[in-house]
Amino acid sequence: MKNSNRLSQEEIKVILRAADEIVTRGGRTLLAKILKGSKEKKVLELELNRCPVYGYFKSEKLDDIMQKIDWMIDYDFLDIEYFGKLPMIVFTDRGWKIESDQYTDELLNEWREWLKQGIISPDMTYLKDRNRPMILLFLSKIKESGEKAFIPYLKLWETVDYKKVREEIRKTIDELEDKQPMDVQVVQERTESINEALKGSAPQDLLLKCWECGKRFTFTIGEQQFYKEKGFTYPKRCEECRNQRNDMFF
Known part of the structure; x- marks a missing residue:
């Protein structure tokens, strides 16, 4: 997990409020800049400086704010969806x-x-x-x-x-x-x-069923995060069947 430090209820609500300004319009970096209080041209052009929680984490480093956002994603408050090749922030049902x-x-x-x-x-x-x-x-x-x-x-x-x-x-x-x-x-x-x-849902390994052989296989937290960052859908086959499938084409 990228960040195991639990956020307070107030921090969770603040990040969700900022996210509301850019849902399906921006990604993690833009969200972090709202919370940082950035005066970057894009932030001002989109009038994101008018957000009620603009600059809430102004005393923190941008990387630290990004870790808070990643925690929100890990704990099922926010998610990333790809629109074309662009990763955009979206709400989960919980968020x-x-x-x-x-x-x-x-x-x-x-x-x-x-x-x-x-x-x-x-x-x-x-x-x-x-x-x-x-x-x-x-x-x-x-x-x-x-x-x-x-x-x-x-x-x-x-x-x-x-x-x-x-x-x-x-x-x-x-x-x-x-x-x-x-x-x-x-x-x-x-x-x-x-x-x-507000308690969130702690990330955990998932047990998936292979479409090829029918066996169950573990899809780890780390793998889930990697797939999400790349915009990949969850694997449909276990590692063994994936390897066999790849061997057929190479």
Whole structure:
């Protein structure tokens, strides 16, 4: 394993938040530069310096930040997918569960800040075409807040989004107007689920079945990391069958 030092929950969330800015658009190095607070031309052109966690690890070396990112990949928070020959950062299911939870909190706090500033008619098109499960989670949190002051924002949002989202927005408005009590169990279960996800999944050797001979073979952690870095798919044959297959062609 490249880095065995466990990251704190705060560090995990920070790296996921930075990754959200470049998912499928950039790789490990660009992610590290956001977290370092780089003033490199590409970072500034993409306005990545506006990311809320930009420069969070500014006092650390870029190589050390890269090790943290590799740890996130090893522990199943982030992954690498190849788009052509370019390795891009993507979320795993675990990583997205955590990021969508903290990002919806960020959206909720943004609305509260608008209320403090007396902003009446914000442009709600920024919520259109967002990830649907995340939007539903955001609406759930608005319901749970019980804040009727959000209703004007919801009504504005309702006018610009698609039918299915509009239906959920309308339900949220109705529940806020009726002062429906918060479902404490739902909130508790979500919190427990996020805390469990934050533990990560330690890398381990995998036992794969050979397509050729049917025998089981070990695919080590080191081999998994190598294959991932090169953009290779997992091997379908054991080493013996691979060697035999190669002998046929050479």
